[in-house]
Amino acid sequence: MELLTDLNGIQTRTDQYLITKLDSLAVNDEKLLAAMRYGLLIGGKRMRPYLAHITGQSLGVSATDIDGIAAAIECIHAYSLLHDDLPAMDDDDLRRGQPTCHKAYDEATAILAGDSLQTLAFDILANHPFSPAVAEKRITLIQQLVKASGYQGMCGGQALDLAATGEQISLSQLEQLHALKTGALLEASVLMAAECAHNISTEEKQALATFAQRVGLAYQVRDDIIDITSSEEELGKPAGSDVNANKSTYPALLGLTGAQQKADDLYQQALQALASLPYNTQNLSEFATFIIERTS
Amino acid sequence: MELLTDLNGIQTRTDQYLITKLDSLAVNDEKLLAAMRYGLLIGGKRMRPYLAHITGQSLGVSATDIDGIAAAIECIHAYSLLHDDLPAMDDDDLRRGQPTCHKAYDEATAILAGDSLQTLAFDILANHPFSPAVAEKRITLIQQLVKASGYQGMCGGQALDLAATGEQISLSQLEQLHALKTGALLEASVLMAAECAHNISTEEKQALATFAQRVGLAYQVRDDIIDITSSEEELGKPAGSDVNANKSTYPALLGLTGAQQKADDLYQQALQALASLPYNTQNLSEFATFIIERTS
Numbered sequence: 127m128e129l130l131t132d133l134n135g136i137q138t139r140t141d142q143y144l145i146t147k148l149d150s151l152a153v154n155d156e157k158l159l160a161a162m163r164y165g166l167l168i169g170g171k172r173m174r175p176y177l178a179h180i181t182g183q184s185l186g187v188s189a190t191d192i193d194g195i196a197a198a199i200e201c202i203h204a205y206s207l208l209h210d211d212l213p214a215m216d217d218d219d220l221r222r223g224q225p226t227c228h229k230a231y232d233e234a235t236a237i238l239a240g241d242s243l244q245t246l247a248f249d250i251l252a253n254h255p256f257s258p259a260v261a262e263k264r265i266t267l268i269q270q271l272v273k274a275s276g277y278q279g280m281c282g283g284q285a286l287d288l289a290a291t292g293e294q295i296s297l298s299q300l301e302q303l304h305a306l307k308t309g310a311l312l313e314a315s316v317l318m319a320a321e322c323a324h325n326i327s328t329e330e331k332q333a334l335a336t337f338a339q340r341v342g343l344a345y346q347v348r349d350d351i352i353d354i355t356s357s358e359e360e361l362g363k364p365a366g367s368d369v370n371a372n373k374s375t376y377p378a379l380l381g382l383t384g385a386q387q388k389a390d391d392l393y394q395q396a397l398q399a400l401a402s403l404p405y406n407t408q409n410l411s412e413f414a415t416f417i418i419e420r421t422s
Numbered sequence: 423m424e425l426l427t428d429l430n431g432i433q434t435r436t437d438q439y440l441i442t443k444l445d446s447l448a449v450n451d452e453k454l455l456a457a458m459r460y461g462l463l464i465g466g467k468r469m470r471p472y473l474a475h476i477t478g479q480s481l482g483v484s485a486t487d488i489d490g491i492a493a494a495i496e497c498i499h500a501y502s503l504l505h506d507d508l509p510a511m512d513d514d515d516l517r518r519g520q521p522t523c524h525k526a527y528d529e530a531t532a533i534l535a536g537d538s539l540q541t542l543a544f545d546i547l548a549n550h551p552f553s554p555a556v557a558e559k560r561i562t563l564i565q566q567l568v569k570a571s572g573y574q575g576m577c578g579g580q581a582l583d584l585a586a587t588g589e590q591i592s593l594s595q596l597e598q599l600h601a602l603k604t605g606a607l608l609e610a611s612v613l614m615a616a617e618c619a620h621n622i623s624t625e626e627k628q629a630l631a632t633f634a635q636r637v638g639l640a641y642q643v644r645d646d647i648i649d650i651t652s653s654e655e656e657l658g659k660p661a662g663s664d665v666n667a668n669k670s671t672y673p674a675l676l677g678l679t680g681a682q683q684k685a686d687d688l689y690q691q692a693l694q695a696l697a698s699l700p701y702n703t704q705n706l707s708e709f710a711t712f713i714i715e716r717t718s
Contacts, residue, residue: 151573154602155581158573209537214529233510237533238581241505241540245572248544252564265560268548276541277447277454281534285451288530306450 161239185323194254201247274314283307309342457535481619490550497543570610579603605638636692
């Protein structure tokens with residue numbers, strides 16, 4: 127499988143930023159802070175920070191500006207996992223091979239840790255020492271994160287996902303669900319990084335948005351495929367959990383071959399969007415390849 | 423009991439703003455949007471919006487600037503009630519005489535509605551059409567709301583409250599708990615409004631902070647007293663619920679007379695803080711009187 131250039135470096139950088147941020151908080155309630163730390167630092171591939179950083183690299187944005195964006199997005203992602211795993215939602219006991227936050231702590235603490243991590247995302251965008259030109263765009267960045275994560279983004283997608291559980295939904299409904307639930311935050315990782323670039327045109331932003339949308343959907347299609355073709359050991363959680371949870375999936379709607387074809391089509395569309403850009407987008411195309419080839 | 427000047431007008435104004443904001447959201451998931459609406463609009467005294475508006479009036483801030491601050495704070499307050507009422511937290515079936523959100527809908531929807539309302543708060547601060555001078559302070563306002571509502575504010579206070587349930591805690595621990603859990607957002611209602619004022623000095627902001635802290639604590643002391651002296655009908659929820667839930671309260675630590683004395687002392691300190699200000703603070707002092715005299 128394709129290896130991502132400097133993935134480890136970006137993971138370490140993101141973790142270090144998040145640790146420093148958590149360490150800066152005055153300790154009021156040790157258990158809550160520990161649960162926030164657990165939710166943020168229990169592993170995770172840091173795909174969204176990686177996407178933000180390689181987008182920034184392509185567009186000549188400084189890595190220290192991207193640090194704030196990557197960390198804020200990762201806080202939103204982490205909070206959503208804490209809440210999605212709760213008994214009232216997906217009721218998952220394992221995440222990345224470890225007990226989920228409400229298993230390691232308790233439900234009330236997992237709810238509050240999620241709430242606090244959402245606030246921390248906006249804390250980071252409001253307080254990160256951005257360079258002067260990017261600092262002027264703080265409000266735009268916050269608007270982008272709001273749109274990607276709230277009712278009109280990730281939260282709305284999770285609600286659609288819950289509503290669709292056990293129901294037969296159409297391919298277009300499944301795409302809308304994923305575009306909101308996981309796509310919006312992946313797209314924000316690219317577009318918030320792009321927002322920091324000098325002189326980027328609306329058309330270029332649109333091409334990057336198309337790239338991110340196609341990669342985001344391909345990621346989900348692959349996720350559905352992996353869920354039925356991988357072992358629990360590879361996944362770090364029970365295999366076949368989507369099927370067991372009566373979730374609509376691409377393989378269920380299109381068959382396994384059809385779902386793989388769908389992923390391939392999305393991959394080609396993602397590369398096509400990149401081809402229109404006057405930047406070195408090698409890392410972004412390698413990211414798309416990584417998504418399409420990953421097996422766990 | 424003291425009646426608050428134009429409380430109804432500010433309630434209506436706040437509700438209208440929130441309804442317009444909710445109506446502006448593209449409908450993705452009707453049930454989630456309905457639960458957000460339920461959580462935001464099921465009544466409530468709108469004490470925080472009221473406090474923001476009367477502070478703004480005292481300092482000559484335009485009401486349309488305060489509208490955005492009041493609505494954002496109310497979204498945070500509403501989200502906290504949705505999550506605090508959950509079975510894993512306080513497990514309340516009634517709120518303001520109505521079924522709590524997870525009873526009217528379901529737990530997953532109440533969690534997501536709370537999450538979405540938190541995002542909506544930052545949405546409002548990032549997008550409200552503030553006047554130009556206040557728009558320049560958007561980031562400061564967001565920083566203030568972050569501090570009041572996240573781990574270092576309301577969420578941290580709720581965690582301390584959960585940790586203290588069934589435990590014997592000291593008076594100073596009880597004060598810290600309430601300063602974070604309810605005090606921080608009441609203080610933000612005053613200080614975010616003050617942030618919008620022209621030429622307000624650091625000393626004047628400090629006096630307003632002292633006022634808000636004392637009133638916030640007095641509010642909580644009164645709340646504890648009312649919980650054991652009022653009927654279910656007056657409260658809109660079961661009376662004695664704090665005692666039944668093994669919560670530490672001021673009457674438990676100080677006795678009923680001691681708690682009332684504590685509330686009176688805080689009231690006097692709040693008025694004293696106002697006395698140092700060169701503004702017409704009549705409505706703020708009436709607010710403090712209302713808090714100290716309220717019986718439900």
